[in-house]
Amino acid sequence: MAQKPSIPKGTRDFSPNEVVRRNYIMDAIRGSFTSYGFQPIETPSFENSETLMGKYGEEGDRLIFKILNSGDYLRKVDEGLYAEKDSGKITSKISEKALRYDLTVPFARYVVQHQNDITFPFKRYQIQPVWRADRPQKGRFREFYQCDADVVGSTSLWQEVELVQLYDDVFSQLKLDGVTIKMNNRKILSGIAEVIGEEDKLIDFTVALDKLDKIGEEGVKTEMLSKGISETAINKVQPLFEASGSAEEKLTMLSGLLATSKTGMTGIGELKFIVDTISQLGLKTASLEVDVTLARGLNYYTGAIFEVAGPKGVAMGSIGGGGRYDDLTGIFGLRDVSGVGISFGLDRIYLVIEELGLFPDTVSATTQVLFMNFGETEALYAMKAINELRAQGISAELYPDATKFKKQMNYANKRAIPFVVLAGDEEMEVGNYTLKNMENGTQETHSLESLLVAVT
Secondary structure, eight states: OOOOOOOOTOEHHHHHHHHHHHHHHHHHHHHHHTTTTEEEEEOOSSEEHHHTTTSHHHHHHHTEEEEEOSSTTTOOOHHHHHHHHHHHHHHHHHOOOOEOSSSHHHHHHHHHHHHGGGOOOOEEEEEEEEOOOOOOOOBBEEEEEEEEEESOOOOOOOHHHHHHHHHHHHHHTTTTTTTTEEEEEEEHHHHHHHHTOOGHHHHHHHHHTTTTTHHHHHHHHHHHHTTTTOOOHHHHHHHHHHHOHHHHHHHHHHHHHHOHHHHHHHHHHHHHHHHHHHHHHHOOOOOOEEEETOOOOOTTSSEEEEEEOOOOOOOOOEEEEEEEEETTGGGGGSSOOOOOEEEEHHHHHHHHHHHOOOTTTOOOOOOOOEEEEHHHHHHHHHHHHHHHHHTTTTEEEEEESOHHHHHHHHHHHHTTTTTTOOHHHHHHHTEEEEEEEEETEEEEEEOOHHHHHHHH
């Protein structure tokens, strides 16, 4: 017997109902993106390796899927290099392209490549899959969709304010209450590294701090020590681990800690503006929280950073994130173009909505009306009605074969189709249709006009 086929770990097939539910989420996100003035673009699923490598830090680079060169990909590897068995050296010889890790770096490449055709500030949204060679687990996949909104060409903090509102707008539409938008600022983290005397270890500091929710306070401190950050320096940041209270109280604590750092105080000022403005404008369902340990260990963030946590009681990682990246386009040769953006984690949002039972009953891949097939003449009569139903936006179909009635009814039951229409000799003679409600078993006779009303 042939072995049953399978798919790679960290990837999934999606059933019709799953696809419809995913589209429900994407439609809500896309609608909000559009209402906030963002324009859609798309970029290739793979990029030149040099576009992606070195943009996500050492850990991120390890998670990039490399694509082997076409043909004899080992032809550029001489025997000496092959004998070294150094994967880092060999990779550059056998792979020139890679699957995109996220949508932000490809977007930066797009901006630089098309800068003469873009009107700045440029607000774009993008909904496409990305790939990461990560260890699969609940809510973490190797292939998943990101839904991004970014603005480039403006340093205004009003963009950050709008992105907080955008998060709130989407989650409000999805009826997802209790979402928390966490926020910090990379300038604050840079200032902390400065005042504890570890400026040269900023990346190690933020990467370790970013793991707080995974490995805990002691785990973070252990990793910092292993990276050469002194115990004295770690003790100075203890207030971060103990921070609590309102946004105002946390900002006051940070002001005391960073009083001697100009960079840190600038970050506090930016954070305060966003918090105060949102406080005046208000949010629909989400809450905004200052998280002084939020780091997001990606090298390109330079200002505000965001991370979205789902409702309490739902075991799930972040369902969104983003931040300000003043220098990202500079790595591709376009200087002084500031950008800020956020991303929605479609797959995790799906799991949260599913766990909470928040998908509306109307979100279904099920046909609304199935017409029984009693033969060629009857099928033609049915198709005329089906055309009218479809023209009114009602999903309808004809069972394709004039087979046993029981088999056709079983099909309707398995598909959970709510209405079945029977049209045989008696109905055709007077121009009527018999409508069967599959939920309660009742049957009614209708003209075509009343049939259209009865199934809506």
